[in-house]
Amino acid sequence: MVLLSFDIEEFDMPFEYGKDISFEDQIAISKAGTLTILDILDNYNVKATFFCTVTFAEHIPDLIKRITETGHELASHGYYHSDFKPEHLLQSKLKLEELSGKEITGYRMARMMPVDEKEIEKAGYTYNTSINPTYLPGRYNNFNISRTHFIKDNVLQIPASVSPLIRFPLFWLAFHNLPLGIYKTLASWTYKKDKYLNIYFHPWEFTDLNDFERFGFPGYVRKNTGTKMIERMEALISWMKAKSYPFGTFQDFIKTLNY
Template identity: 65%
Template sequence: MILLSFDIEEFDMPFEYGKSLPFEEQLAVSTEGTNKILDILQQAGVKATFYCTANYAMHKQDVIQRILADGHEVASHGFYHTEFKPEHLLQSRLKLEEITGKPVKGYRMARMMPVDETEIAKAGYWYNSSINPTWLPGRYNNFDKPRTWFWNKGVLQLPSSVSPRIRFPLFWLSFHNLPMSLLKYFSAATHKKDGYLNLYFHPWEFTDLDKPQLYNFPGYVTKNTGDAFVKRLTEFINWAKAKGYVFSRTDDFAEDIIVHSR
């Protein structure tokens, strides 16, 4: 089982590198990438989960409707990507449900930062996918967290996939920088051990990020972005399908665990 997920947000990452970007441009970059993702998934016949900020969804309801029309799940990525308050947990769920007309069952915190599971449960979410269970300098220190799904305060936790033993993260940066042969090796080993992969990406990765004057991103961020990343994800999906792996929306995967845990 492979869970593909995409964090649909205002493209605020340049702020982390001392650059600013007008809000309309933030939306435009994310929208360009999201449409490319939807084209890839449609061609492959694969369903996925889109964690959307309410702020993006309010301004780009046509994109949200395309996500739904293509059969994908809409989950919450908070209200704003640059600001968080505990009340945003419920507010974002309600706003997304208003826009989509469907229940919103899952949550992912912006930048995979820690979030209070009691507040997640109070806000009515079934599952939370906000943990990268590895160690990255200045970002994550989660060696004490389980690698695979677990329960915390009544909320199903779905950590991002990392390899067995050394916990090499199979996240978006790995997909840009590893040779495809090594990426497939780690993915196959992790799938064999865990029975599933939980992988996450962002729409802006599918646009050209090699614009130093605009974004000031380091090379490990800009490598294999734009059309090169469209080709990489397409290749990965085709490889996984050839291996016999099944793709699933995250809510369907979570619901199966919840049903069998009762």
Template identity: 70%
Template sequence: MVLLSFDIEEFDMAFEYGKTISFEDQISISVTGTTAILDLLSKHQLKATFFCTATFAQNAGQIIARILADGHELASHGYYHSDFKPEHLKASRLELERISGVEVKGYRMARMMPVDEEEIARAGYSYNSSINPTWLPGRYNNLHVSRTWFYESGVLQLPASVSPMLRFPLFWLSFHNLPLWLYEHIAAQTIKKDGYLNVYFHPWEFTDLHDKERFGFPGYVSKNSGTDMISRMDQFMTWINREGYKSGTIQSFVNTL
């Protein structure tokens, strides 16, 4: 089963590279990218999970409405993308539920950073997908964590997928920089071994990120962004269907366990 997920948020990643973007542009860029994602999912008749910050939902009600109307899952990505306090866990869930009118069961921490599992449980979530079980200098050091789903503090943990050998991460940066055929080959190996693939992307990847003066991104971040990313995702979704892989929301997968 292929679990496509998208972290939809106020686009603040350029802050990490010393650039400033107005709040209006942060929302606008993410709305544009999310619309492209929803169009692709509709074209290929695939379902996905959208991890959304409360701040983005407050400023993009039409996007939230379409996510639900198209049969996708809404989950929490925190209250703000660049600010976190433990109380934001419950507050973001309640705000998303208020805006959407649906129950929110899943959580993903911004930037896949560590989060206290007991706090996750107390905030009322049934699953957490905030772990990238690999090693990346300066970002992740999770080689000790299970590659596949497990329970902790009564909450189902669903790490992002990595390859069975060497734990090569199949996250968004790999999708941008590997030849697509190679990414698909590793993805197929992972599905064969684990029975599922859990991969995540962001809406701003589906907009043009090459303006270094504006965004400050290095080439490995901006590569294959914008229309190139839309094309690659179109091809990847075609591959999912051609291979006969079932796709669904994370909650639908959790319900099978």
């Protein structure tokens, strides 16, 4: 099963590169990208999981309704994207349930940072997908963690997909920077080995990020964004459909596991 997911959040990434961006623009850019994603998924009849911050959800009630009513899964990405306290785990779950009318069973930490699994369990989540089991300079070194799903402190862990052996990550940055043919080869190798793929993206990737003065992003971040990202995502989904890879939400996937 292909677990396609999107971290929908206030677009605060320019702050990491020394640029200022208004809260209104953060919401507007992420909202535009989320609309584009939903249109693509509708066109290809694909179900996905949306990990959403409460801050963003409160500003897009129409999109939260569309996400849940069209069969996608809503999960928690925290209360705020750039601020975390342990109490946000439960607070975000309860608020997203209030806003959506759906049970929230999954969590993904902002920027895939470490989070206390005991706190995840205490907040009532079924699964956590906050681990990228590879090495990313300046971010994390997770070579010692299982590539595939496992249980820790009574919480199901579903790490982001990385290739067998060399653990090459298949997350959003790889998708932007690798030739599409090489990305497909790595994805196919990983799918055959693991029987599933867990790959994630963000709504702002589907908007044009080439304005360096505005966003400050290096070339490897802004490469293949906007229209090029839309084209690449459609090409990836079409290729996966041609190979008969089924798509599903994390909740769908968990039902197939023997835990």
